[in-house]
Amino acid sequence: MADAELVVEVAGAVATVVIRNPGRRNAMTPAMWRQLPVLLDGLDADPAVRALVLTGADGTFCAGADLGDLDELLDAGDDSIAVAAEERLARFAKPTVAAVRGACVGGGCQLAVACDLRIAADDARFGVPPARLGLVYPAPTTRRLARLVGPSAAKHLLFTSELIDAERALRIGLADEVLPGADLAARVDGLTGAIVARSQLSVAGAKEIIDGRADDDRVAWWHRQVRASGEAREGVAAYHERRAPRFGWTPPAGR
Template identity: 85%
Template sequence: MSDAELTVTVTGPVATVVIRNSARRNAMTPGMWRQLPVLLDGLEADRAVRALVLTGADGTFCAGADLGDLDELLEAGDGSIAVAAEERLAAFAKPTVAAIEGACVGGGCQLAVACDLRLATADARFGVPPARLGLVYPAPTTRRLAGLVGPSAAKHLLFTSELVDADRALRIGLVDEVLPADALAARVDAVTTAVAERSQLTVTAAKEIIDGRADDARIAWWHGQVRASGEAREGVAAVNGRRPPRFTWTPPAAG
């Protein structure tokens, strides 16, 4: 029986999704790719969840995708279940943090880049290997990678398929912070706690705008939410009163 699965825990306002596939260094199987959007739908609908952490079990983030059914992969192209899962993760309405140890390669790197923030241990290694396999990296994935690290660094990763260490990943902008292995969990907790304590109106609007998903009408709607919600008045009052703010805005229910 395979132990390949994604598991979810929710602690306070933070959900953690763990990639587990011990036999394959946490490679993503077809079932896991299909499972991820379903999990994300449920966590996005849970108003108690304010941030999401994606990580791997047993000191490895994710060593790639299971390429067992090559014919299916070639037929799907950019319509693959891996791209669908990546796009759902990128569109997740709440902040996402990839907590990366060990290998972050192929499909693992694809998922990490789809997160908002990436925190890595010093032993993490990153690679994008389609040139070793004769595959064309999906267009949405390629554009997201280039948007994060720039065209030259993206070309280096794609052209050479070389693994890069955490220090180089930090220099090119592939990760945001590099930490000792024993400090990663505490730093991820600190970041997600800070995010969860901030105005969710600010955080949600910022993610939409930065990701290019808010047109002029939507931006005007966000400013209307600021006026109607009282979030800004509460924030200023908290600063002036030297007390923690009591932000209460939550996203309107879908539909």
């Protein structure tokens, strides 16, 4: 499937990864699952990139895993390449936003849930179909979904395999915002523009703490970064002077 690929576009400080698989509603192939962590490693290491958008080509987010290659995904269980890609996306150090149009099903929903935020067009449809296929959803994926939407909503999605519309996804916390499709790109641009303009020290520290990846020593390290960097002094000065802050913190090597 030569046309199945992940395409990276960078505009300013925002990188966009586009899921593209024409004819299969952007289903993820094994090659694409393997490609995603490699792309994320490069974008994470690029200091010019401050936020990541994940989206699908041609009005569809992602219809799941390409079931023509099912055996390769099944044999590994929770050690599958799909789970490895999901986990790498969840560990991405910078803010991640899923921009969702159309189908966001199975592996597509798996990737969207691994992002920090999900902004959906009103035509988006979400679903988790393992019960329809006789599969057991991977444990890390199941737990991440339950943490996001709560146990009851996760059980409904997993037990029924029903597709839910964008408004219901918003009510259960699967989507953070829903808006007309014509407005989606502008809203994602505005959201990521706001994120990259903020103190990257504040953003990175908040993400790590919220995601449960910072123990007490690491939290103390973040507070030392605040004092040493001068970010807070700059932010307060900019507030009093009614100007845009000039934040300059960048992650130290090997942080």
